[in-house]
Amino acid sequence: MPGLSFDNYQRNQFLAAKGFGTPRATSTGTTIVGCKFAGGVVIAADTRATAGSIVADKNCEKLHRLAPQIWCAGAGTAADTEMVTQLIASNLELHSLSQNRKPRVITALTMLKQHLFKYQGHLGAYLIVAGVDPTGAHLMSVQAHGSTDIGHYQSLGSGSLAAMAVLETHWKPNMTKEEAVQLCAQAIELGIWNDLGSGSNVDVCVMEVGKDAELYRNYKTPNVRESKTRSYKFPRGTTAVLKERSWQVVDEQVVATGEPMEVDA
Amino acid sequence: MADCSFGITGKDFVLLASDQSAGRSIIKMKSDENKIRTLSPGLALAFGGEPGEFTSLGKRRLMGGTSNELAKRGGESDMIKRDTNNFVDYVERNLRLYQIRNNTELLPAPASAFIRKELANSIRSRSPYAVNLLLGGYDKVHSEAHLYSIDLYGTKAILPYAAQGLGIYVALSTMDKYWYPDITRDEAVELLKKCVAEVKLRLAYQFTFNAIVIDKEGVKNLPL
Amino acid sequence: MSDPFSINGGAAVAMVGKDCIAIACDTRLGSQSLGLANNFEKVFQMGKTTFLGLTGLATDVITLREDFRLKNNLYKLREEREMEPKTLANLVSTSLYERRFGPYFVSPIVAGLGKGGQPFICGFDLIGCIDFAKDFIVSGTASDQLYGTCESLYEPNLEPEDLFETISQALLNAVDRDALSGWGAVVYVVTKEKVVRRVLRTRQD
Numbered sequence: 070m071p072g073l074s075f076d077n078y079q080r081n082q083f084l085a086a087k088g089f090g091t092p093r094a095t096s097t098g099t100t101i102v103g104c105k106f107a108g109g110v111v112i113a114a115d116t117r118a119t120a121g122s123i124v125a126d127k128n129c130e131k132l133h134r135l136a137p138q139i140w141c142a143g144a145g146t147a148a149d150t151e152m153v154t155q156l157i158a159s160n161l162e163l164h165s166l167s168q169n170r171k172p173r174v175i176t177a178l179t180m181l182k183q184h185l186f187k188y189q190g191h192l193g194a195y196l197i198v199a200g201v202d203p204t205g206a207h208l209m210s211v212q213a214h215g216s217t218d219i220g221h222y223q224s225l226g227s228g229s230l231a232a233m234a235v236l237e238t239h240w241k242p243n244m245t246k247e248e249a250v251q252l253c254a255q256a257i258e259l260g261i262w263n264d265l266g267s268g269s270n271v272d273v274c275v276m277e278v279g280k281d282a283e284l285y286r287n288y289k290t291p292n293v294r295e296s297k298t299r300s301y302k303f304p305r306g307t308t309a310v311l312k313e314r315s316w317q318v319v320d321e322q323v324v325a326t327g328e329p330m331e332v333d334a
Numbered sequence: 335m336a337d338c339s340f341g342i343t344g345k346d347f348v349l350l351a352s353d354q355s356a357g358r359s360i361i362k363m364k365s366d367e368n369k370i371r372t373l374s375p376g377l378a379l380a381f382g383g384e385p386g387e388f389t390s391l392g393k394r395r396l397m398g399g400t401s402n403e404l405a406k407r408g409g410e411s412d413m414i415k416r417d418t419n420n421f422v423d424y425v426e427r428n429l430r431l432y433q434i435r436n437n438t439e440l441l442p443a444p445a446s447a448f449i450r451k452e453l454a455n456s457i458r459s460r461s462p463y464a465v466n467l468l469l470g471g472y473d474k475v476h477s478e479a480h481l482y483s484i485d486l487y488g489t490k491a492i493l494p495y496a497a498q499g500l501g502i503y504v505a506l507s508t509m510d511k512y513w514y515p516d517i518t519r520d521e522a523v524e525l526l527k528k529c530v531a532e533v534k535l536r537l538a539y540q541f542t543f544n545a546i547v548i549d550k551e552g553v554k555n556l557p558l
Numbered sequence: 559m560s561d562p563f564s565i566n567g568g569a570a571v572a573m574v575g576k577d578c579i580a581i582a583c584d585t586r587l588g589s590q591s592l593g594l595a596n597n598f599e600k601v602f603q604m605g606k607t608t609f610l611g612l613t614g615l616a617t618d619v620i621t622l623r624e625d626f627r628l629k630n631n632l633y634k635l636r637e638e639r640e641m642e643p644k645t646l647a648n649l650v651s652t653s654l655y656e657r658r659f660g661p662y663f664v665s666p667i668v669a670g671l672g673k674g675g676q677p678f679i680c681g682f683d684l685i686g687c688i689d690f691a692k693d694f695i696v697s698g699t700a701s702d703q704l705y706g707t708c709e710s711l712y713e714p715n716l717e718p719e720d721l722f723e724t725i726s727q728a729l730l731n732a733v734d735r736d737a738l739s740g741w742g743a744v745v746y747v748v749t750k751e752k753v754v755r756r757v758l759r760t761r762q763d
Binding site for chain 2 (some may be wrong): 621
């Protein structure tokens, strides 16, 4: 069954026509940024996933691996960023295997934009793509409709304005790796504090020419939950039980049955 | 069209009752329509359609709209409510086909799964069947009576007693009060009569009912 | 009458304990404000220690339960082993995303013990975005309330018996504040050795 199935589309149209609204998927109100430095590129993201005004996941991963040296940060509809990224990652791997070359950032970007354009913006994926390849370090972004941008620094998502404020004030050409990581982390943190859709921690990924990409999961954790000073543990037997049934979990043992097969010596 | 049907199980029997009216909107055109169908010796269903669903096309057709004109309209309005009888025919004949092919009747549980799936698939099509039904059956293998309530979306509930259509507003509380797990057949019939009486007393709509009982002997008419 | 997710009602929750997991659901099936059935369970056993919870539009809950039962059985036949919870999670995710533009109206949760008895829980949105969690996962019409109860009552490394009390109280107190959930509850507590299924006494209003 290749491709997406539109089977339920009719049914849902019918449901919508009956007055049932269309529900919204988990979207990542997000801050993601990227920034180039001398000899590489760094991207960063916050870790909050929201469903409406509810925080669905306090420590999700918005940094996705497209290839060992090419990573991307995703904003928009969470499932779309995840799935489109997985698809392109697998196609990139096949492509690099067939071409016997390391995958390039521009290839990843082209594959992404062609895929997203095909879906006319219905796949709500907004990505910052970054990485190093034989042609150097690259930083680009792609929007849900398929348009792309290239730049020395990028920011996307609901917290992009807060993040861009930091990037615009503090970015300078030819930064060191440490400076770039600092800048990105600071930009994300501004998103975390000032944008309601962003929160929790900062994830960072550094891709340097000639080196393996490094993912710093929870590089900054400015929102550690205060541990409770008292325990809410209930005394055993608090809950009234009507019926109880239990069964053992047994490891299935392969039991040879029947006659052993005769084989030639 | 307003519908009203009931189902009551006991240890080894199921009662099904349905109103007998047919018509459109507020007009009753028939009061002796049989809306209970026997599917096999141990299986029967009472069915009703959702009133006023996707009838715009059907109405226009009555008013003289041509099929060509209708085709042009497009969009959701070209969804037609298909006759509920149509669906029940389809189910009945497929269950019969199964019996012929395998030389065995489908038991109530798998039959309910089949009917549910057909409705769940139908709701995803251009012209869904808008049919709610109560499926009653006697499982000869396990010697149990079963009652299923299945709605037009394909929502299936396994229940000891149930009502559908307008009956839910007035008869469910009666059933809640008088039904108990080992209810005898006579008591169940009495309960059914109570429900029918409640309908006559409380609903503005005038219904006439027919009923059946399903047990290990098969399906029999039940005079009310 | 606006959201397919809240026609039938229902809630489910999963929690991680010390070398164990628990997963629970209510048993109401309704049609708007009318209660249709109080025996509609939303948690299904997929393997010896693997469970799937499905809340949302009831017809889709049943359809997907059967779909995953089929896929799970085919997997067992082909692989001659049971599906890991992580594998089930990815199966659920891809199966839902397959219907990206015509989704099933469900919020699934998965809970189980993986290789070596490693506790695993996760949740999904209707198009298959996985939410991995280390503590708890909630879903259904009482999910807002469940977030509250779980966030306050949960603590890590609970023994199975304590985890049972915590998840039960979290669920019970959440569904009591949701008109569309309740009418009975079922809790599974899963350890490497055994599975315990308990039916809870609940309010009936």
